[in-house]
Amino acid sequence: MNTENINIQQKTPLIAPSILSADFSNLKETVIKLQESGADILHFDVMDGIFVPHLSFGPKLVADLRKYITIPLAVHLMVGRPERITAAIAEAGADMISFHIESTDREYVVPMLRDIKRRKLKAGLAISPDTSIKVLTNCLDSLDYIILMSVYPGSSGQQLLEKTYDRLTQLKALIGDRDIKIEIDGGITLDNVAQIKAIGVDTIISGNCILGSTDWKQAMIDLREKQLEEYIDIDDE
Numbered sequence: 001m002n003t004e005n006i007n008i009q010q011k012t013p014l015i016a017p018s019i020l021s022a023d024f025s026n027l028k029e030t031v032i033k034l035q036e037s038g039a040d041i042l043h044f045d046v047m048d049g050i051f052v053p054h055l056s057f058g059p060k061l062v063a064d065l066r067k068y069i070t071i072p073l074a075v076h077l078m079v080g081r082p083e084r085i086t087a088a089i090a091e092a093g094a095d096m097i098s099f100h101i102e103s104t105d106r107e108y109v110v111p112m113l114r115d116i117k118r119r120k121l122k123a124g125l126a127i128s129p130d131t132s133i134k135v136l137t138n139c140l141d142s143l144d145y146i147i148l149m150s151v152y153p154g155s156s157g158q159q160l161l162e163k164t165y166d167r168l169t170q171l172k173a174l175i176g177d178r179d180i181k182i183e184i185d186g187g188i189t190l191d192n193v194a195q196i197k198a199i200g201v202d203t204i205i206s207g208n209c210i211l212g213s214t215d216w217k218q219a220m221i222d223l224r225e226k227q228l229e230e231y232i233d234i235d236d237e
Contacts, residue, residue: 013196013197013201013202013203013204013227014040014041014202014203014204015038015039015040015041015203015204015206015210015220015223015224016039016040016041016042016043016074016183016203016204016205016206017034017039017042017043017205017206017207017210017211017216017220018043018044018045018185018205018206018207018211019031019034019042019043019044019045019211020044020045020056020207021207021208021210021211021212022211024057027061027065028065028068030211031065031068031069032068033216034210034216035069035070035071036217037216037217037220038217038220038221039071039220040071040072040203041071041072041073041074041096041203042069042071042072042073042074043074043076043185043205044057044062044073044074044075044076044094045076045078046058046059046062046075046076046077046078046079046085046089047078047079047154048078048079048080050079050080051078051079051080051100051102051103051153052078052153052154053154054154056078058085058088059085059088059089059091059092060092062075062089062092062093062094063091063092063093066092066093069093072095072096072122073093073094073095073096074094074095074096074097074098074122074124075089075092075094075096075097075098076098076099076126076147076185077089077097077098077099077100077103078100078103078126078153078154079099079103080103080104081103081104082099082100082103082104082112083104083108083112086099086112086115086116087115090116090119090121094121095121095122096121096122096123096124096144096145097116097121097122097123097124098123098124098125098126098145098147099112099124099125099126100125100126100127100128100153101125101126101127101131101135101136101139102127102128102131106135109125109139110138110139110142113125113139113142113143114142117142117144122144122145123142123143123144123145124143124144124145124146124147124183125139125143125146125147126146126147126148126149126153126185127146127147127148127149128149128152128153129149129150129151129152129161129163129164129167133167133170133171133174134174136171136174137174140174140175140178140180141178143180144180144181145180145181145182145183145202145203146171146175146180146181146182146183147183147184147185147205148164148167148168148171148182148183148184148185148201149185149186150164150184150185150186150187150188151185151186151187158186158187159187160186160187160188160189160192161187164184164187164196165195165196165199168182168184168196168199168200168201169199172199172200181202181203182200182201182202182203183201183202183203183204183205184196184201184203184204184205185205186205188204188205188206188209188223189209190209190222190223190226193223193226193227194226194227197227204223206223209223210223
């Protein structure tokens with residue numbers, strides 16, 4: 001899929017279910033069902049057991065599932081030295097590729113982003129909860145999107161960190177009027193999605209909130225409807 005034809009502003013925020021929370025014995029049926037249930041993007045976490053403690057899957061699984069996917073396929077590299085695997089992930093059929101700014105030497109970050117964009121794919125950076133937002137400054141001109149991690153990378157089912165709200169505000173200020181989308185990853189629930197939406201994100205990456213429910217379509221409807229509710233900060237009243 002050529003990402004020049006991808007409109008990732010169809011709805012705001014978009015919903016990107018993370019298949020890390022899926023039953024891995026049933027992934028073909030999972031990606032088909034998620035699309036039928038209203039997903040905007042499918043989010044794949046590639047983990048190497050080094051940058052994060054757990055292993056997930058690699059380029060072959062991405063390639064095997066690609067043939068069943070008609071919406072944007074986003075691959076989030078949670079690996080050490082992502083420059084070793086980026087080309088293979090692109091060839092496997094990813095439409096969007098992101099990697100962690102903490103995962104490689106800073107001198108490689110911008111060249112990697114440019115290489116992803118040269119392949120006509122969307123290029124993104126993920127940033128972990130304890131990393132200063134300011135480290136993204138020199139990369140902004142090479143980015144299509146940023147994944148703000150609202151949990152520590154590597155495991156699904158964590159609660160959203162309270163400091164995420166301030167970090168999201170800082171990130172929006174840093175981006176300014178640049179055309180860079182913000183995705184938030186981890187711990188999104190019906191209890192916090194309205195506040196996240198009020199501050200402003202473009203995509204919500206959700207695992208357990210969707211895949212942990214008995215009705216995936218209804219879970220995505222609920223997330224969208226909850227975003228429409230006005231968030232009121234009691235401390236500001």
